[in-house]
Amino acid sequence: MASRQDKDGRGRFPGRVTRRGLLKGSAASGVAALGSYGAGAQEVQSETARSGETVDVSLNINGADHSFTLDARTTLLDLLRERMDLTGTKVGCNHGQCGACTILLDGTRINSCLMLAAAADGKAITTIEGLGRPDELHPMQAAFIQHDGFQCGYCTPGQILSAVGCVTEGHAGSRPEIREYMSGNLCRCGAYKGITEAVAEARDATIEWAEAT
Amino acid sequence: MRPFSYHRPSSPEDAVAQVAPMGPAGQGGAFLAGGTTIVDLMKLHVVAPPSLTDIGALGLDAIEDRGDGTLHVGARVTMAAAAEHPAFRDRAPVLSDALWKAASPQLRNVATLGGNVLQRTRCPYFRDNVSPCNKRDPGSGCAAMDGINRLLAVLGTSDQCIASYAGDWANALILFDATVETLTADGGRDIAFADLHVPPQDHPERETILGDDELITGYRLQIPEWARRSVYVKARDRESYAFALASAAVALDMDGDTVREARLGLGGVATVPWRAREAEGFLAGKTLTEDVATQAAQIAFQGAQGFGHNDFKIPLGQNTVVKALLDAAAVQLTEEAGQ
Structure with a gap:
């Protein structure tokens, strides 16, 4: 899959203004509070660890190898967003209840908010930035666009990574099965019908894509 | 999260030696498997272990048929892998169904069977880290008794705690007389699974008989041939990815319409994994009709006590048992499925 990556594996392209960069430079940066679903309402954003013991962690992220020295408390989600600026992976509930933080770990979908980066040492991660490129979308990305599998888009990176996992695990055989095996991803806009259609349509192409990469 | 030191030993023996000096559970070190419970609770500051001993490099992740009907299941087999394994899916569907009907695919890909049986209650007062809670803060009281207790237990409660076992x-598993294999720095032991969990009584902070340095390494269980006739019925607020309001695990050995042996486990309604042995005894030798199933369900909930919001769990639990018994009786077994 490395051939599909830009040089640093971060999915960034020269000269583009990112939403994150824009926020950082504006008054909005201090109020980017994220909604919290269910548990842990007192937490507004990921804790950024500043003290405590450190661990050395090596990961392959979107095809590129990286080594880090991290506070042991760092979750994969913290690492991707705060250290790698891979902000396509979203913070939703931060407690494994909403699926917004879904990534692929050695090809298997997981909640990155509940996994310590240290526990993933030596493994390979795929985020939405590494799945496809703007000029060569992964078939699941294209299918989400085709079927309006989103409105606001916040849950979409997690939905798409989860959908790829759903297919490769062999649980996209019917629409009821897709609904059951996509239940770990909540969409507050209620785009479930389009999501289900997208997964069903992109199933075969996703398998072909996985075999080709 | 509070700061902690992180260790990743390469053998089970090193793991238990490493965690041993850390002291009592809650204040001392903890094992880290999938982390889907403990990392969540560490973020909420409900638990704050000073060290985590990650057992991710220990193997312990195989399901093996050891002949003579004995199945050995490693503690680090994931929920997802176990749910798909033919040893469960074909020989005892209840063991597969209870897994894929739990949590989400993402969580099941990470959570392990060792950690799964030890997952903590979802009682909101335990999790909020503010309210009085005898489980989280012994002696502080119980906010759930007179609080919003809709999700909580009606069986096995005490005047100290009504937190429901969430798994x-x-x-x-409790249907199959499973043995839990554990390891400590002093060696290993076998624990009958039915003895692993303890009801709250006067010490709700103590949930199992495991020692502070004791690691579950695996399970042994006997699956009878007739366990192909088994089901897991789970009633919940939404159709997928929700904890049980009430659930029933049933395995039936039938001779025509007559029950030779019945096994019945209850979830969502009790403080610990619950086996309804009196109801099982009642069913033995009976012709399984809806009326008989209803009587068995009533026996299973004898002594159940509601606390207001959760009163509905008693009739819901009984209805869940009836449905599970009738669903199990209706299972059509094929010869191929047994091979």
């Missing part, structure tokens, strides 16, 4: 798989 599903344990309510199925």
